[in-house]
Amino acid sequence: MAIEIYANVLIAGVLTGLVYGLSALGLSVIFGVIRIVNFAHGEMMVMGMFLALELFRWFGLDPLWSMPIAAAALFAFGYALQALLVHRVAHLPEHLQFLLLAGVATVMVSAGQMVFGPDARGAQVGYALDSYAIGPIVVDKVRLFAGAAALGVAALLFGFFRYTLLGKAIRACADNHQGALVVGLNVARLYALTFGIGAACIGAAGAIILLLVDVHPYLAPGYTLLAFVIVIVGGLGSMPGALLGGVLIGASEALAGFLLVPSLKSAFSFGVLILVLLLRPQGLLGRVAAP
């Protein structure tokens, strides 16, 4: 009996973790190529959530159908952010880039607060309470769909970077910035595209997670930190690492919430972050950074 409960909790955690992983993938892509730590990450995710929420309220659109729209909107936002702001601070010290995005994050949280107010709202889809039972294992339908959607988007992203010419060009920029310039790649444009693609992942993850979580503007810093925890655990800049980190953190949070007090579960992931920072700063799947 006990084992089935653990299995249920674990599966739910892994499925949620896949969505976390997709969002962290966005952070990881942006860092891996542009070397910018996107401090406005959670804010962008919440933007995706609000977008899906409004589409649900006005048109009754399932968040899973809003997902491409949220991804497209966030792509445009990320592209503009890189092209208009981040691009201009590329030559400045790291901490100033970090602080620029912290400023953007502050603007986004307070804008969300002004437009949507502080109350938490969710999208109640028709199948919200359905679940599948396979023997003793019970899986929520929304969670299964959310996990599958996240996995699908992540697979698309991996495919894009592996097989398309554009994806290869972006990888070339990440591997050797100067070399990319020499062979005539338009690095500034590719960087903007990368930021857009990363942001699209974050937006998609935001739309998906609306199935599981009610949205309010103050969620944002928590998601930023969660994504940092995940990519640092998985290895900053490593794409499979981000997905793995997401699953690990999702599962361990679910277990910690089940075994300990639910509200202590995020203390657990910060504990994991501190341990990983200290013992394996390059992350589980990360490589030691080249000097």
Added chain:
Amino acid sequence: MRLRWPSPVPRRATAALAALFAVLAVAPIVANNYQLSVLTLVLYYAYVGQAWNIMFGFAGLLSLGHALFIGIGSYASAALFVHFGIGPWAGVFLAVALAVAVGCFIALLGFRFAISGVYFALLTIAFAEFTRIVCDHIGWLGATEGLFLPVSSRSRIDLANLRGPPEMFYYLMLTLTFAALGVSRWLLHSKLGYCWRAIRDDPEAAAATGVNVFWCRMAAVAISCAASGIAGVWYAFYYNNLFPEIAFDIGKSIEITFAPIVGGVGTLFGPVLGAFLLFPLGELITGATQRLGLEGIKQFIWGIAVVAIVLLRPSGVWPWLWGILGLAETGEEVRP
């Protein structure tokens, strides 16, 4: 991005500072309660901004979890007062000791494992968040319901227990702010200050010339955390209530950095100037748009200010202003 540094203090700067102090000292006579509370807040952020500036501006260690050290100071002194009746003047020792101990522990871990730059900042955030969540579960410290200090009559001044009217807290913070300014200047021009700047600009070169990088950095952390702990004691007794969500909030840690960034990271007067620019501006705009019910407009403006500063004047307003005011007569190169 090379800047000049005024040293020694030019006569004009001394006169300007004395004038500023005089104006601020008589301000409570003419200001109403609301204006006084805004001024108090400005001075508070000027003070904690200076504390943060010692670690990041002088020694190059980016902390984005400084609310942790202030919060520790607040909780330590408030718990002593509430549970044991021990007053803040004794409590401040525990507050400072705890804030310094935690700060040095985090720094020790960071240095021991060679965590630098943004990763160091993430480490400070992680510890602040960890503390916030743990504090939520400590009933002795009020947990999520909050820790409240007994409020007695606000008209009588009881300096020993820090119970009294808002003016008392205002003058305390005024003293702290100017004391911090003096200490910062003294530190910056001491041997330690030169070592800090050498480490900030190039740790390896500093180490090669015989600077003990580890101990100098530790000293910066300890001094910055001690100053933050003192701010925490003041905060606890001024507001009389403490909640983990507010005391250790990441938003608070970020807010602390705004004034020094806008004013000029690594400068002496920058944090003070930044606080005087940002916080009254935020209040003015909040007041002007009150009817529209735009909750959060203050942070919105501050966020835009930070973005604008990073884009237009990454070294801050003060280095630009001191050239105009003619306060920089002798040139000492400083590169924040």
